[in-house]
Amino acid sequence: xxxxLRFVVALSPVVISLPAAAALNVFACEPEWGALAQELGGDKxxxxxxxxxxxxxxRIEARPSLIARIRSADLLICSGSELEIGWLPxxxxxxxxxxxQLGAPGYLEASQYVAKLEIPKVIDRALGDIHPGGNPHVxxxxxxxxxxxxVLEDRLAxxxxxxxxxxxxxxxxxxxxxxxxxxxWEKEAAPLKGVPVVVYHRDFSYFIKWTxxxxxxxxxxxxxxxxxxxHLAELIDQMKxxxxxxxxxxxxxxxQAAQFLSSRAGIPTVMIPFTVGGTxxxxxxxxxxxxxxxxxxxxxx
Amino acid sequence: MFEKNAVALAxxxxxALPNVAAAQSQEEMRxxxxxxxxxxxxxxxxxxxxxxxxxxxxxENALNPAVSLILNGIYSxxxxxPNTYKINGFVPTNGGVAPPPRGLSLGESELAIxxxxxxxxxxxxxxxxxxxxTIEVEEAYIQTLALSYGFTIKAGRFFSAVxxxxxxxxxxxxxxxxxxASKAFLGNQLxxxxxxxxxxxxxxxxxxxxxxxxxxxxxxxxPDGGRNKNGFGSGNFFTNVGGDFGTGTAWQAxxxxxxxxxxxxxxxxxxxxGTPVINSFTGETKxxxxxxxxxxxxxxxxxxxxxxxxxxxxxxxxxxxxxxxTATPPASSGPQTGGYATQQSGWYLQGVYQFVPxxxxxxxxxxxxxxxxxxxxxDSGALIAADFPILAAYNPTRQTVMVxxxxxxxxxVRLQYAQDKSRSDATDNQVFLQYIVSLGAHGAxxx
Numbered sequence: 107x108x109x110x111l112r113f114v115v116a117l118s119p120v121v122i123s124l125p126a127a128a129a130l131n132v133f134a135c136e137p138e139w140g141a142l143a144q145e146l147g148g149d150k151x152x153x154x155x156x157x158x159x160x161x162x163x164x165r166i167e168a169r170p171s172l173i174a175r176i177r178s179a180d181l182l183i184c185s186g187s188e189l190e191i192g193w194l195p196x197x198x199x200x201x202x203x204x205x206x207q208l209g210a211p212g213y214l215e216a217s218q219y220v221a222k223l224e225i226p227k228v229i230d231r232a233l234g235d236i237h238p239g240g241n242p243h244v245x246x247x248x249x250x251x252x253x254x255x256x257v258l259e260d261r262l263a264x265x266x267x268x269x270x271x272x273x274x275x276x277x278x279x280x281x282x283x284x285x286x287x288x289x290x291w292e293k294e295a296a297p298l299k300g301v302p303v304v305v306y307h308r309d310f311s312y313f314i315k316w317t318x319x320x321x322x323x324x325x326x327x328x329x330x331x332x333x334x335x336x337h338l339a340e341l342i343d344q345m346k347x348x349x350x351x352x353x354x355x356x357x358x359x360x361x362q363a364a365q366f367l368s369s370r371a372g373i374p375t376v377m378i379p380f381t382v383g384g385t386x387x388x389x390x391x392x393x394x395x396x397x398x399x400x401x402x403x404x405x406x407x
Numbered sequence: 408m409f410e411k412n413a414v415a416l417a418x419x420x421x422x423a424l425p426n427v428a429a430a431q432s433q434e435e436m437r438x439x440x441x442x443x444x445x446x447x448x449x450x451x452x453x454x455x456x457x458x459x460x461x462x463x464x465x466x467e468n469a470l471n472p473a474v475s476l477i478l479n480g481i482y483s484x485x486x487x488x489p490n491t492y493k494i495n496g497f498v499p500t501n502g503g504v505a506p507p508p509r510g511l512s513l514g515e516s517e518l519a520i521x522x523x524x525x526x527x528x529x530x531x532x533x534x535x536x537x538x539x540x541t542i543e544v545e546e547a548y549i550q551t552l553a554l555s556y557g558f559t560i561k562a563g564r565f566f567s568a569v570x571x572x573x574x575x576x577x578x579x580x581x582x583x584x585x586x587x588a589s590k591a592f593l594g595n596q597l598x599x600x601x602x603x604x605x606x607x608x609x610x611x612x613x614x615x616x617x618x619x620x621x622x623x624x625x626x627x628x629x630p631d632g633g634r635n636k637n638g639f640g641s642g643n644f645f646t647n648v649g650g651d652f653g654t655g656t657a658w659q660a661x662x663x664x665x666x667x668x669x670x671x672x673x674x675x676x677x678x679x680x681g682t683p684v685i686n687s688f689t690g691e692t693k694x695x696x697x698x699x700x701x702x703x704x705x706x707x708x709x710x711x712x713x714x715x716x717x718x719x720x721x722x723x724x725x726x727x728x729x730x731x732x733t734a735t736p737p738a739s740s741g742p743q744t745g746g747y748a749t750q751q752s753g754w755y756l757q758g759v760y761q762f763v764p765x766x767x768x769x770x771x772x773x774x775x776x777x778x779x780x781x782x783x784x785x786d787s788g789a790l791i792a793a794d795f796p797i798l799a800a801y802n803p804t805r806q807t808v809m810v811x812x813x814x815x816x817x818x819x820v821r822l823q824y825a826q827d828k829s830r831s832d833a834t835d836n837q838v839f840l841q842y843i844v845s846l847g848a849h850g851a852x853x854x
Contacts, residue, residue: 158654160706165816167702167709168854169657170613170649177557177607188849192816196851199529199550202557202607209526221457231817231846331815332710332764360711 130266133176133206135184135194136163138245139216139254141382141391143183145280146259150269154179159384162358163189164235164330168196181265182206183258186215187222187242211264217242219257220250223311234328245381247312248288248395255281287392295399301406302348304341304373306333306355306364309380313398322350325363333363338370345371352405356380376405472522472530473848477578479514480842483507487835494591495831496777496801497751498688498725499674500626502594506584506827506837513538514841517545517578519850527553533576545576546598557607557615567597567619568605568645569663570719571698579852581715581759583823583839587773587805588721588753592694594626597665599641600633613649613659618642627665627692627723629672641667649854656703659854665694673733679793685734686795688747690727696720700854711764718756725749731784731794743790745783752776757807765813773805801831818844 129152134140140155147153154175157163163185166172176182176197184190198207205212222240229238244250259277263270299318303310306325314321323344327337345367353375355364361377368375378398379388387397483489485506492505507514515538521531532547548563566574572589573596585595601621608614623640624633633640642665649659673687697720704713729747757771777800784790792799805828811821820842827835 158706161708162710165708165710167657167707168851169651169702169707170647170659170854171611171651171657173607174611174613174650178609191849192851194851196853199552200559200607202554202559202605204553204555207526207552208523219458221454231815235816235849358706358708358710 130180130262130269131178132181132183133179135182135190136245137382138251138391138394139183139185139258141394142251142255142258143181143262145391146255146273146276147262148272148276150266150272151262159357159379159381159388164192166190166193168193168200172197173200176201176206177203179203179206179212181212181214181261183214183216185217185242185244187217187239187244188237189217189242211261214258214261216250216254216257217244220244220247220253223315224308234326235330237329241308241311243309244312246310247316248284248291248391249316250312251391252281252284252288255284283392287395291395291399294403297406298399298402301352302350304345304350304353304364304367306353306359309356310354310378322348325353325355325359325367332360338363338367341367342370345373349373352376352402354378354402357384374405376401378402470522472520475519475845475847475850477515477517477519477576478842478844478846479516479578480512481507481514481583482511482840483509484838485509485835486837487830487833492829492835493797494587494775494803494829495797496799496803497591497775497797498749499676499797500591500594501631501674502590502596502626504585504590504595506835507839508538514843515577517576519848521848523552524549527551557609559603559605559607561603561605562601564598564600565603567599567601567621567643567665568603568617569593569597569643569665569694570696570721571659571661571700571717572719573597575853578843578845581717581757581767581769582771582807582809583821583841584825586719586755586757586771587775587803587829588719588755591751591753591775591803592627592721592723597625597627599624599628601639601641611650613647616644616646618644623667623669626672627669627694628667629669629688634670641665651707655705655707656701657707657854658699658701660699661697663696663698665696667692669727674797676795676797678732679791679796684732687730687733688725688727689730690725690747692723692725695722702854709761711761713761715759716757717759718754720752720754722752723749729782729784731790743784745785745787745789747780747782749778749780751778751780767811767813769807769809769811771805771807771809773803773807775803777801799831803829803831805829816849817846818842 129150132143132151132153134143134153134155136157137155137159140153143151144153156172157166225240226236259273262273295317302320302322304323305321308324323341325333327334350373353364353368353373355377357377357380364375378401379385379394382388382390382394385397388394489506489508515535517533517535519533524530528549529552530549533545535543535545544564546565548561548565551560568574573593589595599621601619603617603619605615605617620639621641622633625631628641643663645663647659647661651657668691670689671687673685676684676686678684699718701716726748728744730742730744733742735742753775755771755773759767759769761767780798782795785792805825807825809821809823811819813819823839825837827837
């Protein structure tokens with residue numbers, strides 16, 4: 107008991123560090139939404155991202171540090187579509203925070219505001235860890251980010267009316283720059299059209315649809331199931347008859363399976379950032395798409 | 408919807424091509440512009456429709472709560488008869504602490520139903536069906552959603568926040584059975600009918616404090632089912648701190664203090680002649696628990712590898728009166744009662760390592776210290792120590808190793824071997840082969 111007390115006392119400087127009180131506290135489940143909130147909120151928001159690009163948002167532990175952060179959040183922004191189902195519900199019930207519960211203005215599920223892909227026709231766990239609501243990785247299409255930005259801008263203004271002006275003007279400026287960037291990316295990514303690609307998990311589906319690439323296979327035998335030797339053997343055969351041009355994977359995937367298939371099938375692999383912070387180049391949302399396209403074009407040269 | 412959308416886009420794109428700009432008359436240009444505008448509108452409409460269509464359809468059934476079912480089965484090979492299981496040196500808990508029956512048996516099947524009741528409450532019920540076809544309400548509680556400032560209130564029947572593992576459902580344990588300390592001090596797992604108030608501090612370091620008051624319906628309170636009285640039968644205070652070290656290690660440390668006043672808490676034993684007797688305790692029990700957990704995964708990504716270290720230390724004081732052989736007929740002067748005081752402790756430490764995806768290994772060490780037990784009836788010479796054989800000083804230990812394989816998040820097969828020295832007179836070599844699967848809603852597990 108005494109030791110514990112001493113321990114608590116030793117940690118008290120950390121305890122005293124409260125989350126920023128003046129700004130709107132934003133709890134983002136994924137770094138892309140954290141980055142978006144930062145773009146729109148500037149210094150009026152204090153953004154905490156629960157995960158990094160090196161983590162698989164499907165598999166996160168409801169760690170004490172996350173509960174501590176969600177406790178003081180004014181706004182929660184997550185991909186939704188059951189991506190965070192293994193941990194977010196627990197954080198919400200443990201938070202003791204009514205502002206960010208489902209249905210409150212402080213609760214925002216990004217995937218609700220875009221057209222989702224891969225909505226399963228059959229819902230059965232034999233098909234892997236599927237998302238009944240459709241593929242949740244909506245941010246890989248920049249046009250979806252624009253849609254969510256509009257919703258987020260309004261939400262920030264609703265929660266913090268005193269700074270509504272700032273959110274609207276920042277939102278306007280962001281969207282203008284973003285639309286310009288989309289036009290540029292669409293031109294740059296033109297050579298990607300029709301390129302057959304092997305993915306690790308179906309987390310780039312929106313990007314693939316946007317750029318017109320063709321997703322021909324996944325390293326995971328089923329969603330959420332790590333690559334197996336038998337499945338990789340099948341892929342090697344498949345690549346012989348109809349080769350893909352590139353194998354892509356995320357920073358949070360182990361590169362082993364991709365490299366194995368690459369060496370056997372003679373197809374290059376490339377790690378693309380997936381989200382903000384995934385690579386040095388993907389420092390913000392603009393960098394995310396700049397770097398993704400640059401890496402893909404680089405490997406396809 | 409998407410095809411339509413795509414066609415509209417394609418037409419729009421074709422019409423917008425620069426060569427169209429070379430259209431010969433202004434009239435044509437205007438008509439084309441109008442057409443593009445209309446197509447643009449149709450694209451927007453189609454997109455909106457697609458957004459709506461891609462969201463889940465609603466219906467009466469759509470409001471059903473999340474249902475999940477845990478199935479588990481076990482093959483046990485035990486060198487000692489589980490029906491004679493006891494933890495020597497410790498007062499029996501009357502709980503289901505014995506190992507599963509020898510051979511093949513069905514473990515507990517758990518049915519969990521949970522949903523938000525409304526914007527104010529969330530409700531959870533977990534029923535467990537044992538292999539002998541008895542149904543038990545394991546947990547059934549409501550929890551507040553609408554309180555702010557870090558407060559949460561829970562009411563109903565729930566696993567008490569005493570120590571760490573007690574709040575975790577058996578299917579999520581890293582070993583087939585509970586730590587010896589949980590068996591000896593909490594009767595395997597303590598769930599009580601009560602109310603819990605918890606507060607989470609507004610700090611970046613996780614800190615919570617809470618209090619629970621309960622009926623005291625099972626060990627260490629007594630009698631079974633709780634006393635016939637108003638007010639509360641047990642109280643528990645707890646606090647936890649937790650946070651991250653660097654970018655891969657998460658930790659949590661907790662302390663709790665459970666206090667209750669058993670009245671006529673009975674247990675079975677034999678006297679010095681080998682005749683079965685029922686003894687009973689009335690007095691006060693105080694239990695302190697310190698717990699700690701450390702989880703490491705590279706970059707907090709447990710997909711490939713992770714390590715988990717967990718330990719708890721229990722310390723219990725009991726003071727009161729012990730009645731020997733409650734069945735003694737009053738004619739022969741009635742049952743004898745004398746003072747009773749014990750101070751006992753126990754701990755375990757376990758580590759689990761996932762070394763490749765799907766595969767984990769684990770080791771656990773359990774130890775209990777019988778400490779001191781003073782029995783008034785023995786001290787006064789009325790009875791001899793051999794009349795209380797289960798309470799004779801003995802320090803049980805157990806070593807456990809396990810390996811498990813989880814083809815997905817929803818299934819697990821585990822092989823476990825333990826050398827259990829709970830009995831003072833024999834070592835039980837236990838082998839368990841077990842499956843645990845979960846059907847239905849994707850559950851979220853506590854840290």
